[in-house]
Amino acid sequence: MREVAERQRAEVGSTRALRNAGPMRTKKRKHVIVARADHYSYVAYADPGMAERFDRERFGGPIGALLLEEQARVLSDFLGEVANKRVIDVGTGTGRAALALARRGAQVTGVDASAAMLEAARQRAAQDGLTVTFEREDAHALRFPARTFDHGVSFRVLMHTPDWRRCLGELCRVTRHRVVVDFPALGSVAALQAVSRKAAQAAGRNVEAYRVFRLQAIFREFERHGFRVRRIHRQFVLPITLHKLVGSRRFTAAVERVLAAVGILRLVGSPVTILAERCESS
Numbered sequence: 001m002r003e004v005a006e007r008q009r010a011e012v013g014s015t016r017a018l019r020n021a022g023p024m025r026t027k028k029r030k031h032v033i034v035a036r037a038d039h040y041s042y043v044a045y046a047d048p049g050m051a052e053r054f055d056r057e058r059f060g061g062p063i064g065a066l067l068l069e070e071q072a073r074v075l076s077d078f079l080g081e082v083a084n085k086r087v088i089d090v091g092t093g094t095g096r097a098a099l100a101l102a103r104r105g106a107q108v109t110g111v112d113a114s115a116a117m118l119e120a121a122r123q124r125a126a127q128d129g130l131t132v133t134f135e136r137e138d139a140h141a142l143r144f145p146a147r148t149f150d151h152g153v154s155f156r157v158l159m160h161t162p163d164w165r166r167c168l169g170e171l172c173r174v175t176r177h178r179v180v181v182d183f184p185a186l187g188s189v190a191a192l193q194a195v196s197r198k199a200a201q202a203a204g205r206n207v208e209a210y211r212v213f214r215l216q217a218i219f220r221e222f223e224r225h226g227f228r229v230r231r232i233h234r235q236f237v238l239p240i241t242l243h244k245l246v247g248s249r250r251f252t253a254a255v256e257r258v259l260a261a262v263g264i265l266r267l268v269g270s271p272v273t274i275l276a277e278r279c280e281s282s
């Protein structure tokens with residue numbers, strides 16, 4: 001891990017200068033880490049081992065497959081027809097959303113801070129015979145001009161980045177029409193795990209101490225950038241870890257259906273996926 005941190009530090013470059021300069025001024029800029037380079041969101045994903053095991057660990061097994069299918073369904077529902085649309089996937093990781101969108105005919109650019117994750121994404125695109133542009137970029141300062149893309153998506157990224165408001169602002173800036181993001185909700189069981197991870201991190205353990213979000217904070221941030229939230233989807237009431245432990249799609253589907261029917265999913269379900277649209281006037 002120390003090696004990875006050192007590799008990341010070597011890539012930092014003129015972090016402060018870029019922060020002062022604001023979002024991308026030059027097309028020829030080298031990739032630069034914008035926020036604290038030793039933050040776990042950079043270090044953990046710079047590890048080639050993480051890129052290799054990421055899909056297996058997070059999306060393996062029947063519940064992993066369920067997560068993937070549901071995310072693809074919601075994305076398709078929220079964005080509608082994407083053939084020939086320009087779409088950016090920020091924090092693309094191994095390219096899950098990017099490849100799903102490319103498969104539906106979108107012209108996709110997937111960006112990520114981690115070279116290792118991007119390499120895995122490129123290999124998957126090649127295996128699947130899909131064309132996606134993958135580039136190394138920091139979500140805090142994208143180099144693309146305003147409204148370059150029709151739509152922008154970012155899954156499981158805002159929860160990790162040091163300055164989520166800036167990342168969301170950048171995503172809105174480069175997007176002309178629709179933005180889709182997801183995050184774990186405050187007031188869900190994910191919040192308990194987030195607290196325990198923060199405690200573990202404070203005790204010196206190497207964990208991804210992610211943040212959870214108030215929906216109102218997300219709404220406000222979208223509004224600040226000229227977008228309005230149009231749709232909200234919540235996935236699970238019970239912890240994903242519990243569903244994975246049980247390992248049965250039937251169990252998960254049955255229990256979650258009951259919790260949804262009695263209205264609990266609407267109140268405390270997580271992760272939350274949001275569709276926001278640019279307002280006419282902005």
Ligand SMILES: C[S@@+](CC[C@H](N)C(=O)[O-])C[C@H]1O[C@@H](n2cnc3c(N)ncnc32)[C@H](O)[C@@H]1O
Nearest residue numbers: 041045091092093112113114117138139155156
């Ligand atoms: C939990 S993974 C999610 C990957 C993918 N979106 C998915 O849902 O499978 C988080 C990703 O965000 C990337 N990331 C973290 N901080 C970033 C930043 N500041 N700029 C760009 N990418 C970042 C990581 O490298 C990693 O690939």
